[in-house]
Amino acid sequence: MALPKRKMSRSNTRSRRSQWKAQVPTLVKTVENGKVTYSLPHRAKLVEDQAGTPLYYEYKGRKVADA
Template sequence: MAVPKRKMSRSNTRHRRSAWKAEAPKLVKTVENGRTVYSLPHRARVVEDSQGNALFLEYKGRKVADA
């Protein structure tokens, strides 16, 4: 494991830590069956039946896994 050769000052430590910012996820808006749905791009989405039960996972219009 790497060990620093010298102590890092409190000011430098806090400045380095403050540079890391969390980003809000970028959602994609689509309309399905008259309903607006927001989803994450490049992620498999859950396909549900009319009662809201999960049926399977879909990616780019193809079934990729059972739910």
């Protein structure tokens, strides 16, 4: 494992760490049967029945996995 040759100063350490930022996920708004849902793009969507019971996961209109 690589080790630093000299001790890194506190200001350099904190300025390096401050570059890491959390990003807000981009959500896609879809309307199905009058119900508005938000989902992440390029992710499988959970399909539920009228009672809210999860049935399966769907991607691009195809069933990809059981719930």
